[in-house]
Amino acid sequence: MTAPWPSIDALAASVRSGERSAAETVRTALKRISAHEDLGAFLHVDEARALDDAQAVDRRVGAGDDLPLAGVPVALKDNLCARGSPTTCGSRILEHFAPPYDATAVARLQQAGAVVVGKTNLDEFAMGSSNENSAFGPVKNPWDTTRAPGGSSGGSAAAVAAGIVPVALGSDTGGSIRQPAAFCGTVGLKPTYGRVSRYGLVAFGSSLDQIGPLTNRVSDAALVLAIMAGGDPRDATCSNDPVPDVVSGLDGGVEGLRVGLPKEYLGDGIEPCVRQAVATAAQRLAADGAEVREVSLPHTPYAIPAYYVVATCEASSNLARFDGIHYGRRAEAPNLSSTYERSRTEGLGAEVRRRILLGTFALSAGHYDAYYDRAMRVRTLIRRDFEQAFDSVDLLLSPAGPTPAFRLGEKTQDPLEMYLADILTVAANLAGVPGLVVPECVGEFEGAALPIGVQLMGPMWSEPTLLRVGHHLERTRGEMPAAPTGGTA
Amino acid sequence: MIEPETVLKVARLARLELSGDESARLAVELGRILSHVDRLEELDVADVPPLMPATGGSDVYRDDATGPTLSVQDALGNAPDTSDDCFRVPKVIDDA
Numbered sequence: 001m002t003a004p005w006p007s008i009d010a011l012a013a014s015v016r017s018g019e020r021s022a023a024e025t026v027r028t029a030l031k032r033i034s035a036h037e038d039l040g041a042f043l044h045v046d047e048a049r050a051l052d053d054a055q056a057v058d059r060r061v062g063a064g065d066d067l068p069l070a071g072v073p074v075a076l077k078d079n080l081c082a083r084g085s086p087t088t089c090g091s092r093i094l095e096h097f098a099p100p101y102d103a104t105a106v107a108r109l110q111q112a113g114a115v116v117v118g119k120t121n122l123d124e125f126a127m128g129s130s131n132e133n134s135a136f137g138p139v140k141n142p143w144d145t146t147r148a149p150g151g152s153s154g155g156s157a158a159a160v161a162a163g164i165v166p167v168a169l170g171s172d173t174g175g176s177i178r179q180p181a182a183f184c185g186t187v188g189l190k191p192t193y194g195r196v197s198r199y200g201l202v203a204f205g206s207s208l209d210q211i212g213p214l215t216n217r218v219s220d221a222a223l224v225l226a227i228m229a230g231g232d233p234r235d236a237t238c239s240n241d242p243v244p245d246v247v248s249g250l251d252g253g254v255e256g257l258r259v260g261l262p263k264e265y266l267g268d269g270i271e272p273c274v275r276q277a278v279a280t281a282a283q284r285l286a287a288d289g290a291e292v293r294e295v296s297l298p299h300t301p302y303a304i305p306a307y308y309v310v311a312t313c314e315a316s317s318n319l320a321r322f323d324g325i326h327y328g329r330r331a332e333a334p335n336l337s338s339t340y341e342r343s344r345t346e347g348l349g350a351e352v353r354r355r356i357l358l359g360t361f362a363l364s365a366g367h368y369d370a371y372y373d374r375a376m377r378v379r380t381l382i383r384r385d386f387e388q389a390f391d392s393v394d395l396l397l398s399p400a401g402p403t404p405a406f407r408l409g410e411k412t413q414d415p416l417e418m419y420l421a422d423i424l425t426v427a428a429n430l431a432g433v434p435g436l437v438v439p440e441c442v443g444e445f446e447g448a449a450l451p452i453g454v455q456l457m458g459p460m461w462s463e464p465t466l467l468r469v470g471h472h473l474e475r476t477r478g479e480m481p482a483a484p485t486g487g488t489a
Numbered sequence: 490m491i492e493p494e495t496v497l498k499v500a501r502l503a504r505l506e507l508s509g510d511e512s513a514r515l516a517v518e519l520g521r522i523l524s525h526v527d528r529l530e531e532l533d534v535a536d537v538p539p540l541m542p543a544t545g546g547s548d549v550y551r552d553d554a555t556g557p558t559l560s561v562q563d564a565l566g567n568a569p570d571t572s573d574d575c576f577r578v579p580k581v582i583d584d585a
Contacts, residue, residue, distance in 0.1 A: 100563035236549045305526040316503060323504070325576055327567035336581045337504075345506040353505055357496065358519055360503040374529050376539035381532065383540055416521050430540075 002032055004482060005166035008072050008220040012113065015071035016061055022071030022115060026054035029073035029117045032164040036485065040139045041149075041158040043078050044086045045118040053115045060113065067113030068227060074109055075159045075168035078119040079126055080211065081200040082106050085116070089202050090124040090134035093328045093347025103200020104235065105169065105211045105228040112227045120155030120168055124349045125319065126176055126204045128152050129421050132412055133351045140408070141184060142483035144448045147405040150180030153214065157184035160214045161451075162485045167215045167224055171201055172435075173208045174307050175400070175425025178455060181214055181437040182400035185451025185483060187470070188214045189221045192460050193432035194239040196225070197232035205314040206237075208307075208429040218438060218471040222246045225463060239461075246464050250471040254288050257469065260295035260393035265424055273443035274399045277452040281440050282397055284476050285469070295393055297385040300427060302378050307426035308419055309362050309375035315352075316359030322347065354415060383431040386459070395458040395465060399424055400437045404450040428457050438470045439480050451480070491520045 005011060014020050030047050054071060061070050076082060079089045081099035088094045106116065123133035131139040131154025139154040141147040142162040149158040153170030157180035160168050170177040172190035181188025189212040196211045203209065213224040226247050231240035261282060266275060286292045324330035324343025331342035348356070362371035389396060401424055411418040428435040437453040444450075454473070458466045493512040496519065500507045507515065561574050570577040 097567050100559055100566055233551055240549065299532075302529060302532065305529050308522065309526055309529075320504075324569065325578055328569075330569035333579065336579050339579050340504040341506045344504055348505075354515065354518065356503050356505065357499050357515060358522060361491070361495070361499045361519065361523075364499060364502060371526065373539060374534060375526075376541065377534035377537040378529055378532060379540040380537050381534070415518055416525060419522070419525075 002035075002163035002485060004163055005216060007217060008069065008166050008215070008223055011166060012068060012070040012072055015057070016067065020071070022054040022057035022061070022113070023051060025071040026050050026073050026115050026117060029165050033118055036162050036164055038140070039142060039145070039158050039162060040137050041120055041155040041162070041164065042075070042118045043088060043090070043121050043136055043155070046085060050115055050117045053110070057113050057115060065113075068223065069109060070113035072114045072167065073117045073165050074114045075118050075120050075156060075165045076106060076116055077122050077153050077156050077168070077170045079122060079171055079202040080106055080169055081202070082116055085119060087119065087202065088136070089126070090122045090136060091348065091352070092135045093322050093343070095329060097327050099200070101200060103211070104197035104232045106200060108228050109224070117165060120153070120159055122155055123152035124352050125202070125315070126152040126171055126173055127315070127351050127355055129175070129179060129418050130406070130408070130411065131155065132408065133349060135349055138408055141405050142485045143185065143405065143450050146407055147448070147450070148183065148408050150183030150405065152176040153180050156214045157181055157186055157188070160184070160186045160216060161483045163482065167213055167220060169211055170214050171209055171211050172429065173205045174311060174429050175422050177212045177214060178400050178425050178435050178437040179422070182451070182453030182455070183405040185439045185442070185453070185480060186214050186216060187218050187221050187439070188212065188437040189225060190428060190435045191225060191229065191463060192434045193429075194237055195243070195434070195461070195463065196228045197235040197238040199232055199234035203318040205311040206318060207314060208311060218436070218467055218474050219247070219250055221436070222250060222467045244461070244464050246467050249464055250468050252468045254285050254290040254469055254472050257285070257290040257395070258393040259285050259290050259292045260389055260396045261292065262297045262300070262389065262396050262398055263294050264297050264300035265398035269402050270399055271403045271445060273445055274401075274403065274452055277440040277443065278397060278399055278454050281454045281473055284473065285397070288472065288476065293393065295389045295396065297389060297427065299378065299381045299385050303382055303427040303430060304419060304423055306375040306378040306382065307422070307430055308358070309371050310379065310430065312355045312359030313363050313372050314359070316356045316363060319348075319352070319356055351415065379430045382427055386431045386433055390459045395456055395462065395469060398455050398457070400453050400455040401425065404443060404445040404452050424455065433457055433460055434463055434466055436466045436470045438473050440473070440477060442481060491516050491523060
């Protein structure tokens with residue numbers, strides 16, 4: 001069993017005080033990466049560079065720099081650019097791509113003293129809900145290695161759950177941070193659209209994508225968000241408004257808080273153990289002074305169809321850049337047109353090609369109004385659902401997915417069935433609102449002991465409230481057992 | 490529903506190659522997904538505006554000032570084939 005990481009705050013403080021060095025902290029993470037190779041959580045690790053970076057942090061600490069993340073090892077989902085490191089997006093087409101620049105979120109963490117130790121596995125171009133669409137093999141869930149870690153940030157969730165790193169970054173287009181966090185028993189935060197710069201995140205659905213942290217505890221997610229968040233001239237959709245303090249109010253409790261339980265999120269098809277976890281969390285909030293009531297998000301049944309139109313349309317446009325000319329893999333072909341076609345056909349996996357075709361179809365002449373335009377109107381209705389709910393409650397408490405972690409291979413034969421697993425997470429992306437998943441308990445599902453998370457969603461820019469309530473749920477929950485870390489494989 | 494011929498046409502637009510078997514299989518898969526998407530037709534959205542910009546913010550402006558950019562060397566660094574500070578591509582002329 002791997003000893004759990006202390007809080008990021010305590011870890012950085014111990015590096016700042018000289019109790020331990022960044023170099024030995026990073027060595028610990030690197031050893032754990034090797035020890036857990038069987039999980040398939042990492043795609044690239046550059047030990048020499050990580051140790052160099054750690055020694056640079058030690059020198060900065062020695063020079064008196066006050067680094068809030070001094071020596072904190074961080075793993076990056078492999079669709080986030082770090083200068084000179086491979087960034088494959090889990091795709092053959094980018095197998096040898098190394099970006100010449102850093103993502104803004106990554107640069108800010110490094111500036112604060114964090115050290116990148118590796119890039120984590122993901123569904124190809126972040127398209128998937130089980131991590132089985134990676135061209136480099138699936139990730140195994142550290143709780144049960146026959147089960148999916150969730151997706152698409154499956155490697156990041158497994159890396160945190162297995163105790164390899166104290167924090168990993170993911171991206172969330174339709175639940176890709178929150179669902180794997182729930183499957184692996186970690187905290188996962190999708191910030192408000194526009195809270196964190198997307199510069200350096202390889203684009204999937206540009207009006208939906210957000211970068212966020214996966215961590216062991218809510219306070220860690222708050223600290224990492226505080227450092228990543230805020231305006232960036234390189235992302236025009238990133239808000240220039242001042243970022244509120246998300247760290248110091250965490251202990252504020254829930255007295256007087258109005259919590260809504262969206263009835264459409266607790267209907268048929270939700271596993272009893274998941275429903276029970278939400279009920280238990282709601283009872284604790286009520287006992288501690290919150291007012292809990294049922295609310296309605298009436299357009300919930302339309303969220304999946306609207307999402308799979310908007311996301312695939314945007315993907316078909318964004319992924320047009322992978323042409324075998326500017327970067328990535330080029331197939332040998334006699335002329336330019338066939339070079340494009342062969343490079344893309346050989347380089348992109350089945351699910352990515354399926355989504356590009358769906359999006360291209362929905363945007364093509366004669367279909368635009370029926371699909372894309374209609375989906376963007378339905379998106380307005382979904383956003384209004386949230387606005388109306390937030391007239392009467394401060395936040396929403398719900399499951400993050402209908403079931404705990406499903407089995408590897410269980411849904412790979414039927415793309416539509418895989419899409420339907422995203423039903424409780426996609427609406428937040430369509431509306432732009434933030435969502436936080438917090439582990440609630442370990443429950444029994446299909447004979448396995450698996451973590452169950454609950455999801456909090458709030459109005460735009462409500463991260464301080466979400467994190468405060470998440471922290472309260474975590475504090476009043478009792479200790480969560482650690483994942484058995486896949487030792488049985 | 491969607492016909493295999495339509496799938497082939499869309500694949501050409503998307504610069505993807507498909508075999509006959511693949512276009513038939515994809516026609517079935519995409520047809521199933523689209524019939525789920527067709528639920529959107531249950532809603533009357535004639536008076537509902539599309540959500541634009543995506544999350545309701547306003548346009549962001551910056552000064553029209555020059556700043557540092559990627560060097561030519563960095564921008565070409567990942568290209569499969571280059572020549573004299575340019576991307577080199579296969580023959581285009583017989584491509585019409």
